[in-house]
Amino acid sequence: MNISLTNLSFTKKTFNFFLNKCSNYGYKDIEIAPYLTAKKPFAKKNIYKIKKLIKKKKINIVSLQSLFFGKITKNSDEENYKHFKKIFKFAQMLKIKKVSLGNAPFRKKNFLGETINVFLKISDIAKKYNIKVCIEPISKKYGNNFLTDHDQTLKFIKKLNRKNIKLLFDFGNFCEERNKNIELYFKKNIKFIDHVHLRGKDIKKIELINLKKKILFLKTIKYKKTLTIEYLNGRGNKIPKLKSLI
Numbered sequence: 578m579n580i581s582l583t584n585l586s587f588t589k590k591t592f593n594f595f596l597n598k599c600s601n602y603g604y605k606d607i608e609i610a611p612y613l614t615a616k617k618p619f620a621k622k623n624i625y626k627i628k629k630l631i632k633k634k635k636i637n638i639v640s641l642q643s644l645f646f647g648k649i650t651k652n653s654d655e656e657n658y659k660h661f662k663k664i665f666k667f668a669q670m671l672k673i674k675k676v677s678l679g680n681a682p683f684r685k686k687n688f689l690g691e692t693i694n695v696f697l698k699i700s701d702i703a704k705k706y707n708i709k710v711c712i713e714p715i716s717k718k719y720g721n722n723f724l725t726d727h728d729q730t731l732k733f734i735k736k737l738n739r740k741n742i743k744l745l746f747d748f749g750n751f752c753e754e755r756n757k758n759i760e761l762y763f764k765k766n767i768k769f770i771d772h773v774h775l776r777g778k779d780i781k782k783i784e785l786i787n788l789k790k791k792i793l794f795l796k797t798i799k800y801k802k803t804l805t806i807e808y809l810n811g812r813g814n815k816i817p818k819l820k821s822l823i
Contacts, residue, residue: 578795580819581606581639581805582691584613587648589811593630602633603819606693608640608805611667612647619663624670631671639803640711640772641668642677657683661699666704675709677745677772677801680719692723693737700739711745711772716753726754731766743771748791749807752778764798773800776807783808783815785822792822 587595592614611618683695714730715721723728777784
């Protein structure tokens, strides 16, 4: 199991600062929001800069997230498809095999049939670049109208029936959704889960005991995919060292 940090925890710091922090704290894997690396993240100049930095630090980027964070976009399907092509090409050039799909303009819609076609198209584009798309359930409190919980998202993924469309299991979101046993639910649906976001109910706080408990659970059931610690701070304060978690 790969345990990663995200540059969303360092929004007020440079990308290089983020990498130094990861390296100093023992993390060799990261998840990144593209627009936090540069104003024009998909420019070749920026991609080569990232390649050079992660090679120097011996760090691996396991996933992309917040794909629309920081982007001013026209809310049209064609504009979104062009954006995804850039995302997937960016990922391929950096040898990233998956992306986390959370908030996106088309998830504000209420039309199931229309959204299915959008995701099928995204799946087709991702396949050309050998990328997996992990769909994250996003609550209605963030203005999202579709795929708002794990049950709905899982049902949708099964309906799509695409090998490169998987579930992003978010421990924090799941706890907000229900009182069901989180461990039983995870074990039952583990074959559909390809990525995990690990946090407490408050994404702005680090709950070390809770993190360690969840990581131990994932190790016990032999979860071998990727995991990112989600923590919104801005400066990465109170980020735990990797060895304190395992």
